[in-house]
Amino acid sequence: MQVSLGKIKPHVGWLALPFALIFFVYFILPLVLTIVVSFWDYTDYAIIPDFIFDNYIYIFDGCLSNEEGLCLTFKTYISTFFFCFFTWLITLALGFCVAYFLAFYVNSIPLQVCLFLVCTIPFWTSNVIRMVSWIPLLGRNGLVNEFFLSLGIIDQPIEWLLYSSFSVVLALVHLYTLFMIVPIFNSMIRIDRSIVEAAYDAGASHRQIIFNIIIPLSKTGIIIGSIFVVTVVMGDFLTIGIMGGQQLASVGKIINTEMNYLQFPGAAANAVILLIITIFIIYVMTKFIDIRKEL
Amino acid sequence: MMFRKNTFGYYLFFLIFISFVIFLYGPIFSIILLSFQGPEGGLVFPLQGFSIHWFKELWHGSGLVDIGASFRRSIALGLLVMLLTVTLSVAAGLAFRRNFFGANILFYIAVASLIVPSIVLSLGIALEFRIIDNIILWVGKSLNIKQIEDNFQTSLGMYTSGFGAQLTWTLPFGLLIMFAIFNRFDKSFEEAAKDLGASSYQTFRYVVFPIILPSIIGIALFGFTLSYDELARSSQVMGATNTLPLDLRGLTTTVTTPIIYALGTVTTAVSFFVIGLFLGLVFLFNKRKF
Numbered sequence: 001m002q003v004s005l006g007k008i009k010p011h012v013g014w015l016a017l018p019f020a021l022i023f024f025v026y027f028i029l030p031l032v033l034t035i036v037v038s039f040w041d042y043t044d045y046a047i048i049p050d051f052i053f054d055n056y057i058y059i060f061d062g063c064l065s066n067e068e069g070l071c072l073t074f075k076t077y078i079s080t081f082f083f084c085f086f087t088w089l090i091t092l093a094l095g096f097c098v099a100y101f102l103a104f105y106v107n108s109i110p111l112q113v114c115l116f117l118v119c120t121i122p123f124w125t126s127n128v129i130r131m132v133s134w135i136p137l138l139g140r141n142g143l144v145n146e147f148f149l150s151l152g153i154i155d156q157p158i159e160w161l162l163y164s165s166f167s168v169v170l171a172l173v174h175l176y177t178l179f180m181i182v183p184i185f186n187s188m189i190r191i192d193r194s195i196v197e198a199a200y201d202a203g204a205s206h207r208q209i210i211f212n213i214i215i216p217l218s219k220t221g222i223i224i225g226s227i228f229v230v231t232v233v234m235g236d237f238l239t240i241g242i243m244g245g246q247q248l249a250s251v252g253k254i255i256n257t258e259m260n261y262l263q264f265p266g267a268a269a270n271a272v273i274l275l276i277i278t279i280f281i282i283y284v285m286t287k288f289i290d291i292r293k294e295l
Numbered sequence: 296m297m298f299r300k301n302t303f304g305y306y307l308f309f310l311i312f313i314s315f316v317i318f319l320y321g322p323i324f325s326i327i328l329l330s331f332q333g334p335e336g337g338l339v340f341p342l343q344g345f346s347i348h349w350f351k352e353l354w355h356g357s358g359l360v361d362i363g364a365s366f367r368r369s370i371a372l373g374l375l376v377m378l379l380t381v382t383l384s385v386a387a388g389l390a391f392r393r394n395f396f397g398a399n400i401l402f403y404i405a406v407a408s409l410i411v412p413s414i415v416l417s418l419g420i421a422l423e424f425r426i427i428d429n430i431i432l433w434v435g436k437s438l439n440i441k442q443i444e445d446n447f448q449t450s451l452g453m454y455t456s457g458f459g460a461q462l463t464w465t466l467p468f469g470l471l472i473m474f475a476i477f478n479r480f481d482k483s484f485e486e487a488a489k490d491l492g493a494s495s496y497q498t499f500r501y502v503v504f505p506i507i508l509p510s511i512i513g514i515a516l517f518g519f520t521l522s523y524d525e526l527a528r529s530s531q532v533m534g535a536t537n538t539l540p541l542d543l544r545g546l547t548t549t550v551t552t553p554i555i556y557a558l559g560t561v562t563t564a565v566s567f568f569v570i571g572l573f574l575g576l577v578f579l580f581n582k583r584k585f
Contacts, residue, residue: 013395019387020401022379022466026459027408030419037422047425098315101308104298115312117574122319124520125566128543129559133322136329141339143325174318206304227410235412238527242547252414259531264422271415278412 031275038268047264055269076249077277083165083240083250084233087172091229092222094173095180099221100214102181103188104196116185123178131171131242138162138170163245171243176232180225187221188214223285230285234278323563330556338551349557360542362558369539372453372461373523379458380465380518381511388473389499402470409467413527420460421531424451451534460528465521469514476510509577516573520566 041050063071070078098119106112122130137143138161145157160166191214199209215222237252251274258267299305329336333344356362391398408416427450435443450456488502526540533541539562546555 012390012393013398014390015386016390016395016398016401019383019390019405019466019470020397022383022459022462023401023404023408026420026456027404027411027416027463030416030423031411033422033426034415034419094311094315097308097311101312105305105308107298118316119319121567121570122323124516124524124570125323125563126524126540126543126559128524128526128540128547129326129563130323132543132547132555132559133326136325136339137322139339143340146340174322177315231410231412235414235527237414238530238544242544246548252412255414255418256530259418259421264418264425267418268422271412271418274412275415278410282410 034268034271034275037265038272040265040268042263042265045262055265056273058266059269059273076251076254079248080234080250080252083168083172083236084230086169087176087233088226088229090169090173091177091180092226095177095184095225096218096222098177099181099185099188099218100210103185103191119178119181127175127238128242130175131239134167134171134174134243135162138167163243163247165244165248168240168243168248171239172233172236175239176229179228179232180222183224183228184218184221187218191217227282227285230281231278234281235274323559326556327560327563329553330560332553336553338553338556349553350561352552352554353557353561360537360545362539362542365537365539365542366562368453368536369523372458372538373519375454376458376461376465376522377515377518379462380469380522381515383462384466384469384473384514385507385511387470388477391470391474392477405467405470408463413464414530416463417460417528417531420456420528421451424449424456424532449534451532453533453536453538456532456534457529457536457538458522460532461522461525464525464528465518468517468521472510472514472517473507476507480506509580512573512576512580516570516577519569519573523566523569524562 037047038055039051039053041048041052041054059073061071063074102112102115102119106115135142139145140157140159140162142161144161145154148154149157195217196209196213199213204212235252237250237256240248240250241253241256251270255267255270255274258264258270325340328342329338329340330349331345331347332342332349333346334348336343336349353362387401391402428447431443431447431450434440435447484502484506485498488498493501524540525538526544529538529541530544537545543555543558543562546558
């Protein structure tokens, strides 16, 4: 079969050329230039080709002396890791439960497709609007505060509902749980039902089945989902900006701010460090799986 | 049977699922409701009257940047990105069915593009075009080209850097969808066509294409909607022009009336319309397939 297919379509590799070209111009080259420019010098209005380490030295300025507590860079990374960790934990738990429900409790395929689409549709709408839409619920006079006030649980509005770490994590979970649901669901529907049946017949409890069968067999989906969520939060500057009321720090926001002040080489150095850390995280995670087998 | 309905587990996970759906859609419905308030309406509940006042305000563009223009720009850019996403990923998908030089690397690059932090890529593309700017200015200066020296601003723009930045986000989805379809593709249809003497063009046009058409519409859906709402990657590379998401982000910090909800309702309605249209087409073609 393979041989005759070869006769049908000889030399189709060139069809991938335009695709590859886009990634060369808009992905590879920009990343290479980012690394190059991170060693350049700059003035208020221009970037100057050079080979200096000042941009990196500036980032870690005061980080090693440790006299006045943590330096700004370490603080920012800790803040970013904080958002990453909580978003990851919640999206994983929520995404797993939703995928589990869809994969094992919804038996009719059309219904499954339909409910899956219900989860997916918001992904195709505007992120900014999805963030803005929390204002009427979480604001000082928002629905949540009004509700608790009327019940007498609190006697003045809770201030930390909006423009806080809480609202940032909430919005990130709101935006990105789908990134967990899709790969985990994809892994789950491949699990052979007879294994689950066998375990059940042999007297395993529901909890045992989830922890000893479902979770290990959806490991790949869990890891792919985790990679998506962690990387998207690591580089986030929009959600943390808008939902944090422009008050909270993240690595992405530092890069964004530096760019607004045209400090491109400084931004590039920060981007390179962020990239290295992100690649390291992905490397550790992909140690466990082969992505290509999953499609 | 373990996965019976009316067991404790079923109700538990059902409850979680329903809560998730409410969590997913609740906020957006609250701003749709609030956008239909009367003129004295505010940003929070309770509703102050009922009217289409804020949509009229939006239509007349009172106090806002030219939303209409950025809306049209976003639609145009979305259509272009959609077209390119479909053609390039279908072509690449066909190429990937056979091994070609660099296939593995290209696959990993596409996946890497999906997970590289958007701000890093946006910065990189901005740098690239700034360097191009410098080169153009230098050429203009050394060759004494008056037009460049006097008029040249920047090479950054929607149709130079902007659409490319968005393609790095939409193309990987397109390729993954192509992989998913071809991994499940029954090659015997193609075999049969070939045995009956069809050329490779005919085989594609009359056998492969109709089978993968629903997936192609799916790719188009990703291409348009993701471009129409894209912000993170476009944020630094649109040059002098603004797309709708860029304007929207600016408005979140300045506007304090329900007009922003009206805008949110309109743009969400556009998204829902497009999603509905494409999904409708997918189902239609899926039904007709055999």
